[in-house]
Every structure is written in C-alpha cells, then in structure tokens.
Amino acid sequence: MTEPAADSRTELSSLLHDLHLISSEKPLPPPPLPPITELLARLKEKLIGASSDSETSSLIGHVERLFQTADPDWLFSLTSVNEEGRQEELQAAYRSLVCALIGCADLPLCGDECSSLTPAAYQSVPIRAVPVCSALRALLGALGNWEETGLLWSVAPPVCVFAVTHFQDQVWTNPPSRAAARSLQEALLRAGGWRDSTHLLVGDGRQREEGEEGGKSRGILGGVLDVLQPQLTKDSWQRCEAVKLVFAWTLLQLARPSLSPHLPRLLPPPLLFNDHYRPENCMLGARCLHHIILNTPAADLRQFNRAEVVYEALFKHLYSTETTVIQLVLSCLLDLLLVLEKPPSSLDPSSGRRKPCRHDDLLRLVLIHMEAENKVALRRVYASVLPLLVDRMGVAVCRHLRRVERVVLGYLEVKDPPEETNRLKVLEVLQRMTRAAWPRMQRRRLHMLLRRLLQLMDDVSSDSQLDDLIRDKLMSQTTLCIKLLHDCSPGNAQTLLLQVDSSCCSPEVLGCLETVTMSTER
Known part of the structure; x- marks a missing residue:
C-alpha cells in the first residue's frame, strides 16, 4: 500500500487525533494509519451524535478534506481487505458514512398525514445541504478511477436521491443549495461515465455480463428504488414532502423499454398519490400513471388486472370539481381505454354487434356533467375532450345521440369569450357526429340543429x-x-x-x- 505524502499524512494525523483514533500525544513521525473502515465508522458515529450545528459543520469539513487529501490507495484499495467478505464490509462502511452525511441535511418530517410544514420549518435545510454536497462531490471525485471496487454502485443511489431532492425549486431549497445539488448530480454522472440522468438510472438497457467492467452498461434504478421504497408506504409517504417528487422525477426519466421490467415497483406509489384528497397529490399521481401507460406495453398493463385497477382509480376523479385534476384524468383515461378495449366502433367478432363498453361509460358521464356544469373552466375542459371521444366512438355514438345533441345545442347558445373555445369545440363535435351517424339525423333533430346554427x-x-x-x-x-x-x-x-x-x-x-x-x- 502506497503511503500518503508528508502534508497529507500531517492532515490525516490531525483528523485522526480529533477523532481520538490516535494518542493525544503526536509523535514524530506520524503513526501508521488505521484501517479505513475503522475511520469511516468513527466518522459516522460522530456525525450522528453531533450535538450542535457547528460541530456537524466541522465534521463535514473533516470528511471533505479526508477525501480531497488522502491517498486513494488507502481510501479505496482492496489490497488490505482482500479476505472473503471484506469488500462488502468496505462498501457498507462507505454507504453508512454517505447516509450519515445526507442525514445532516434531512428534511423535517410532518407530524401526521393531514398537515404540512410551514416554510419556516425548512429554513435551515439549504444551509446544511451545501456543505454536504461539497463533501459528497469530493468523495465522487476520488472514486472516479476506482469503479472496480464496487464502491460507486454502493453510494450512487443515496447520492442521486439526495441531489434530486435538493436541486428542485421547493421551499426546502434556495439558489445556492440548488446549484450545489446540480453540481453534485453532474459529479455523479462523471464518476460513473453516464451521459445523462436516464443513462444513470438504466445504463445501456441491458444486464451486465459476468466479469464485464465499466459503469456505462449499468444503471442504478434498482438502488434508487431501494432507497425510496421504505418511505413510499401507505403510512409514511405523506410525512416527507420530498419523497413523492423524487419518485416522480425518477419515473419520468424512464421510457420504453426500460420502464416495464420495474413496473411492479413503479405502479403502487402513483396509485397512492392519486388516491389522496389533496388536488396536488392527485395531479402528481395522474401524471405518473399517464407516463406509465404511455411507456408500458399493453400486455404488461393488462397482466394481473393492472389496467383495471388504474382505470377504477382514475375514473372516480371524474366526480371531482377540480379543473386541473379532471383535465389530467380525462387525458389519461383516453389513452388507458385503448389498452383495456378495442374502439367501440369495431364489431365484436363473436356476436357481430357493437357492444357497450367503457368508452360508453366515459362519454355518458362527460355528457351528463356537461349538461349540468356552469363553471367556465370545467366547461372548457369537457368541451376540449368531447371531439376525441365522439371520434373514438364512431358510429356507436348513435347510442348517445340525443344527449350529444342537447349538449351541442346548449353550448352553442352560450358565449365563451375571448377565444370561443366551447363553441368551436362543439361545432367540431357536431361535424364528427354528423359524419359518423348521418343516417340517424332525423327530421326533428335536423331542424333544431339548423335553427341553432343559423x-x-x-x-x-x-x-x-x-x-x-x-x-x-x-x-x-x-x-x-x-x-x-x-x-x-x-x-x-x-x-x-x-x-x-x-x-x-x-x-x-x-x-x-x-x-x-x-x-x-x-
């Protein structure tokens, strides 16, 4: 093992003395260095047991200087820990220290699922996050050439979760902390040779063959989900404001075909978000579910009745009065229905008939709400989705002809300045309905519609x-x-x-x- 340079040894001796790992008397020359695992364990204990912010800040500074000045052969080499199981011990020691560092900038937890913390509760978080980012960057910089030890794969998931938590524009961040977190994320990408965040999570989209080296073929998605999973249970996800946002960020980086293999772990959290009473959580859940629907093969969604569960979870929100929630849910349901069933205009091969289906349920409910709705924003949401629904129904719109007619007549009568969105949309509906169901445009219906158009x-x-x-x-x-x-x-x-x-x-x-x-x- 290569010995550190004299200046580095002096710095390390001072650090070890402060941590009581060597005698209080400082002999010359400096004594032999202890095993790195012992030092990491002591640093972890000190960080967890720090009694004041100043002590914590001093310890974080010690950790940063350790990774900046110590010889990498001593920090990461396996020559002194090559016995069976010692590599796992080294990885566990580094991961424990990283988690202790991250814990120094943890967000405070909500007292219960119904209350949120005030911005004042997060006031000290950005101040503590900046030095933690700096110390973690020093570690990643030193780890860049030591991929073969497996240490990067051990520390990358919690580092990624921490960076994502703090580079978002939220009440627990400020411009300096967001800049530090973005810099940390960039350092993580450089350390593993990843191109971007998606590459970081899924690698090259294939499993690494036995004996294959290099970081570019591997991703850390599984590790990130392992970090998030304990906080994403039914009873705990609402206690930390950041965990849902980190999960959503992670999910939205994934696309076909990388998402499907992880579907059993990725689907439950959005269902939890979607089921919450707060509109912002419902919206987040709907966005996540929509992303899953668009980026997962239909066969995988239908397996184990997943698509049915998602449909039921979304459909109930159509009884809400929140405009943004209904808009997201309708968009999501239209794509989900193509997974669950064929377009209603197609014939059933067994009976040769067009059977009523979920498209009929959705169109019927939308039309009922449109007839009774008096809020301008909601009327625009319903009117914007109706042309696509009618087009999807095709000739099967005949089953709803009278109700569609009443909606068209009612919406043409009411102004919608300045863009006249509602009138333009129902005119489009009338055109599509007429093309699809022209034999059923009876004389009475024809005269009523023409009079209203004139x-x-x-x-x-x-x-x-x-x-x-x-x-x-x-x-x-x-x-x-x-x-x-x-x-x-x-x-x-x-x-x-x-x-x-x-x-x-x-x-x-x-x-x-x-x-x-x-x-x-x-």
Whole structure:
C-alpha cells in the first residue's frame, strides 16, 4: 500500500487525533494509519451524535478534506481487505458514512398525514445541504478511477436521491443549495461515465455480463428504488414532502423499454398519490400513471388486472370539481381505454354487434356533467375532450345521440369569450357526429340543429367584440356544419334554408348560406 505524502499524512494525523483514533500525544513521525473502515465508522458515529450545528459543520469539513487529501490507495484499495467478505464490509462502511452525511441535511418530517410544514420549518435545510454536497462531490471525485471496487454502485443511489431532492425549486431549497445539488448530480454522472440522468438510472438497457467492467452498461434504478421504497408506504409517504417528487422525477426519466421490467415497483406509489384528497397529490399521481401507460406495453398493463385497477382509480376523479385534476384524468383515461378495449366502433367478432363498453361509460358521464356544469373552466375542459371521444366512438355514438345533441345545442347558445373555445369545440363535435351517424339525423333533430346554427351565424356576424380571426373560424365551422346537415337530408334542409328572411340577415350570413346551396346544386 502506497503511503500518503508528508502534508497529507500531517492532515490525516490531525483528523485522526480529533477523532481520538490516535494518542493525544503526536509523535514524530506520524503513526501508521488505521484501517479505513475503522475511520469511516468513527466518522459516522460522530456525525450522528453531533450535538450542535457547528460541530456537524466541522465534521463535514473533516470528511471533505479526508477525501480531497488522502491517498486513494488507502481510501479505496482492496489490497488490505482482500479476505472473503471484506469488500462488502468496505462498501457498507462507505454507504453508512454517505447516509450519515445526507442525514445532516434531512428534511423535517410532518407530524401526521393531514398537515404540512410551514416554510419556516425548512429554513435551515439549504444551509446544511451545501456543505454536504461539497463533501459528497469530493468523495465522487476520488472514486472516479476506482469503479472496480464496487464502491460507486454502493453510494450512487443515496447520492442521486439526495441531489434530486435538493436541486428542485421547493421551499426546502434556495439558489445556492440548488446549484450545489446540480453540481453534485453532474459529479455523479462523471464518476460513473453516464451521459445523462436516464443513462444513470438504466445504463445501456441491458444486464451486465459476468466479469464485464465499466459503469456505462449499468444503471442504478434498482438502488434508487431501494432507497425510496421504505418511505413510499401507505403510512409514511405523506410525512416527507420530498419523497413523492423524487419518485416522480425518477419515473419520468424512464421510457420504453426500460420502464416495464420495474413496473411492479413503479405502479403502487402513483396509485397512492392519486388516491389522496389533496388536488396536488392527485395531479402528481395522474401524471405518473399517464407516463406509465404511455411507456408500458399493453400486455404488461393488462397482466394481473393492472389496467383495471388504474382505470377504477382514475375514473372516480371524474366526480371531482377540480379543473386541473379532471383535465389530467380525462387525458389519461383516453389513452388507458385503448389498452383495456378495442374502439367501440369495431364489431365484436363473436356476436357481430357493437357492444357497450367503457368508452360508453366515459362519454355518458362527460355528457351528463356537461349538461349540468356552469363553471367556465370545467366547461372548457369537457368541451376540449368531447371531439376525441365522439371520434373514438364512431358510429356507436348513435347510442348517445340525443344527449350529444342537447349538449351541442346548449353550448352553442352560450358565449365563451375571448377565444370561443366551447363553441368551436362543439361545432367540431357536431361535424364528427354528423359524419359518423348521418343516417340517424332525423327530421326533428335536423331542424333544431339548423335553427341553432343559423342563429349562431347571425349572432357572430353582429358581435362587434369578437376578434376577426375568431369570427372567421366560427363562421367557417358553422357553414361546414350546415353543409354536412344539408347533405344528410337535402330536401328537409333546403326547405328550412329557403325560409330564411334575407332582409333580417347580414350579407356575411347570406354569403355563407349561398355557398351551401350553390355547392348542393352542383
């Protein structure tokens, strides 16, 4: 084993003296260095037992100087610990020290699942996190050329979790602590030769062959989940504000095909978040579940009824009144339904019929809520998703024709300035419904819709507050709807259009109607 240089030995002797690992009398030359595992264990004990912030800060400084000045052959070499099991002992010693360092900047825990801590409770966390980041960077810098010891794989998961916790813009961070945490994450990537955060978690997407060296083929996702798992139980995840955000960050780095093998460990936490009463937790859970749905093969989602469980967990939120929650849940359900079942417009091969399915349940509930809803924000959310739902239903929308008609008529009657989102969306719904279910557009339904469309054109043409671009969109979309309805039943529609009093209509409306009648004559 190579002996450290004289200056380094002096620094280490001072450190060992402070830790009572050598006699209080400082002989010359300095005594032989103790085993590194003994020193790491003593440092861990000191960090855990520190009675004041100043003592903790001093110890963290000692640790940083140790990794900056000590000879790596003494810090990491296995020549003195090559007996069976000693490598695991060295890894365990370093991991314990790293966890003790991280513990110096731990976030305070909430007293129960119903209360949150005030920003004042986190006031000291950024101050303590910065020196911890500095000490961990020193360790990673020294570890960069010692991958074969396995030490990097032992300390990387808790270091990654700590860095992610503190580089997010939250109440327990400030600009210096976020910068320090980002620098720590970059040091971790350099130490293992990883390109980015995704590569850090999953490596090259394959298992390392026996005897294969190098960090680039390995990821630390399993280790990160091991660190997070004890805090992600039903009873504990709400006590630490950071754990859900770290988990979400980890999950969102994964994509096909890396996510699927870890699905049994990745699916339960988002279900817990989604089931919480706070809207922000529901939204986080819905985002995580949506990411899982988009990045997992349908067969894996259907296995063990996972997709069914996710569907039930999401569907109940449609009875909420939180706009952002409903918007996320609807988007997620539309993608999940394609996993659970075929589009409702397709025939059942066994019976040759189009059986009602979950698409019908979703469309029915959306339409019921749209009829009764008076909040502008929620009306826009429902209106934005309705065209896709109707398009997905295809000819099976006939099962909901009367309810869709009532929603279209009601939404066309109410203004939605300044963008007129609701009216434009229901015009799109009417177009898709007419194309899919044109044989069922009965005479009474046809006349009611045409009257409402003509009234809309008249209102829009005389509304001086409307933006010209929005007015043009409304007029063109309304004209298209009238043309499609006219094509369904030319005789009935022509009769109604001929009854329009030209003296009461603006030239703009008459021009649009002339476009419809001229295209029919051709």
